[in-house]
Amino acid sequence: MSAAKTLQPGEIVLDHASRAFSIRADRGGTLKELLLRRRSDGPAPIQALADVTLHIPPGQTVGIVGRNGAGKSSTLKVLAGIVPLDSGSVDIGGRIVSLLELGAGFGRDFSGRENILLGGALHGLSKAQIEEKLDDIIAFSELGDFIDVPVKTYSSGMYVRLGFAIAAHLDADVLLIDEVLAVGDEAFQRKCEARIAGQVEKGATLVLVSHDAALIERTCERVVVLDGGHVVFDGPSAEGMEYYHRQMNTPTPASIAEAGGP
Numbered sequence: 001m002s003a004a005k006t007l008q009p010g011e012i013v014l015d016h017a018s019r020a021f022s023i024r025a026d027r028g029g030t031l032k033e034l035l036l037r038r039r040s041d042g043p044a045p046i047q048a049l050a051d052v053t054l055h056i057p058p059g060q061t062v063g064i065v066g067r068n069g070a071g072k073s074s075t076l077k078v079l080a081g082i083v084p085l086d087s088g089s090v091d092i093g094g095r096i097v098s099l100l101e102l103g104a105g106f107g108r109d110f111s112g113r114e115n116i117l118l119g120g121a122l123h124g125l126s127k128a129q130i131e132e133k134l135d136d137i138i139a140f141s142e143l144g145d146f147i148d149v150p151v152k153t154y155s156s157g158m159y160v161r162l163g164f165a166i167a168a169h170l171d172a173d174v175l176l177i178d179e180v181l182a183v184g185d186e187a188f189q190r191k192c193e194a195r196i197a198g199q200v201e202k203g204a205t206l207v208l209v210s211h212d213a214a215l216i217e218r219t220c221e222r223v224v225v226l227d228g229g230h231v232v233f234d235g236p237s238a239e240g241m242e243y244y245h246r247q248m249n250t251p252t253p254a255s256i257a258e259a260g261g262p
């Protein structure tokens with residue numbers, strides 16, 4: 001992150017951002033193989049983000065779409081501060097709440113309730129602020145008596161519920177979401193979507209990565225299409241999704257209607 005820029009709460013500036021991944025480190029092999037391997041061995045690094053520039057004003061809802069490996073998750077991870085850039089800069093104003101890797105920061109031996117207190121403190125909430133939200137978070141999680149049991153006993157779905165319940169009550173200026181809504185049962189998904197819509201109504205900026213075209217269309221006013229780490233479209237959501245459907249060779253809602261429905 002570069003310093004010295006003063007942004008409004010909820011504003012995002014990604015400026016000529018690039019990030020490559022070497023996949024050599026992921027290749028297995030014995031110590032002998034590793035020692036014998038020449039430096040030039042292996043595939044070239046993958047450019048996950050290639051000179052991406054985006055300016056997102058406070059309160060805007062932005063969907064990031066593109067084929068597999070286009071760089072969508074990498075972009076969100078850069079915004080969340082999980083992945084550093086090789087070059088360029090990222091600046092975000094206000095409180096960022098990332099719904100990536102929900103529950104990843106939980107203390108496994110602590111109960112759900114204790115993790116709520118910890119999570120709130122980690123996001124800069126005072127003890128009084130967390131205690132004020134505690135009952136709502138517990139109710140939202142629907143964990144019942146499990147809230148006082150160590151989270152290491154939770155199922156993955158229960159983990160995600162608690163993670164989402166905490167994140168959803170942090171009063172975000174910027175919400176970063178990656179396919180997380182596909183987790184949990186349908187009723188919980190709907191509840192999460194409604195909660196996100198509520199935060200957006202209150203003025204939060206939303207950056208959403210999803211393969212669910214309908215979700216993007218009903219949630220986002222702006223769409224960014226990525227391909228090979230490049231921005232290939234950036235504009236209004238309806239045009240962006242048309243571009244995406246053409247790229248993926250999938251039917252658009254308009255073409256389905258023209259053909260006489262599904």
Ligand SMILES: Nc1ncnc2c1ncn2[C@@H]1O[C@H](COP(=O)(O)OP(=O)(O)OP(=O)(O)O)[C@@H](O)[C@H]1O
Nearest residue numbers: 021022023046048067068069070071072073074075
């Ligand atoms: N930690 C990593 N190590 C190596 N390569 C990575 C890493 N993270 C991402 N990549 C590579 O960077 C490219 C972009 O990945 P990314 O996950 O951002 O794409 P995506 O658009 O989110 O894809 P998907 O739709 O499949 O989730 C891919 O080629 C991927 O293999």
